[in-house]
Amino acid sequence: MMMEANDIFQVQQVIGDSVQVGDMMVTPQSEALIVRLPFGGLVWHRPTAVLVEQAGQVSRIPIVDVTRLLQWTLLGLSALAFMATFWIRSSRRKETLS
Amino acid sequence: MINELDQSAQLGGANQQIVQAMADKVFAAAHSHAVYGEPVVSGNYTVITASEVSSGGGAGGGGGFGPVPQEPSPEAEAAEARSPESNAGGSGVGMGGGAFGRPVAVVIIGPDGVEVKPVFDATKIGLAFATMLGAMLMMLGRMRRAS
Numbered sequence: 001m002m003m004e005a006n007d008i009f010q011v012q013q014v015i016g017d018s019v020q021v022g023d024m025m026v027t028p029q030s031e032a033l034i035v036r037l038p039f040g041g042l043v044w045h046r047p048t049a050v051l052v053e054q055a056g057q058v059s060r061i062p063i064v065d066v067t068r069l070l071q072w073t074l075l076g077l078s079a080l081a082f083m084a085t086f087w088i089r090s091s092r093r094k095e096t097l098s
Numbered sequence: 099m100i101n102e103l104d105q106s107a108q109l110g111g112a113n114q115q116i117v118q119a120m121a122d123k124v125f126a127a128a129h130s131h132a133v134y135g136e137p138v139v140s141g142n143y144t145v146i147t148a149s150e151v152s153s154g155g156g157a158g159g160g161g162g163f164g165p166v167p168q169e170p171s172p173e174a175e176a177a178e179a180r181s182p183e184s185n186a187g188g189s190g191v192g193m194g195g196g197a198f199g200r201p202v203a204v205v206i207i208g209p210d211g212v213e214v215k216p217v218f219d220a221t222k223i224g225l226a227f228a229t230m231l232g233a234m235l236m237m238l239g240r241m242r243r244a245s
Binding site: 012014015016017019021022024026028030032034036037039040041042043044045046047050052054061062063064065066067068070071074075077078081082085088089 | 121124125127128129130131132133134137144146148149150151152153154155156157158193195200202203205207209211212214216217218219222223226227229230233234237238240241
């Protein structure tokens, strides 16, 4: 009955149905994180790229989640500001003691 | 007794079906159709929306119970047959779940080629920025008080 980690966590590369427009064939790609538990589960699924096939050439156009990127940037900036404040405070204390 | 077991098995089977139906709905988010919308054609352009989706759910089930079986005797069987209300049973199942979706980009297929336009969620960024600003102001205030 014990579930292995591979059974619980799965990362799947999902390829969607291709769309033919003129001489272009567009295939969407996405990535899904699946967590399967005996009493439930969780799925997180995000688009990653579109593959464009035209005249025998295939190009990959990535899909960038700008909102998520900005959120992480702001979080990083907050962490940096917190660390800087902590560092300034501790250096000031050292100065006062010496 | 056999009747009780049958009822319990039926209830258990029904619960299992409900939980399975819920699990199917949760894991349906892993399908590509959940992320990419149906292509919309307008003139020379075809538009496909791309969204981030997440779903989750959990369930728990119960079981049935009845009176502890007595020593088999014709009297006990007759008493049980006379009072069917003494037959206990029951089953229960509880579940919860949710799903979330957010547009990430729009894929535009036109005469000039394929273009991916990102979707910018100003509300989310505004909230994150306000939280960051608030935290920074709090830290600055503490620094001033400390010095």
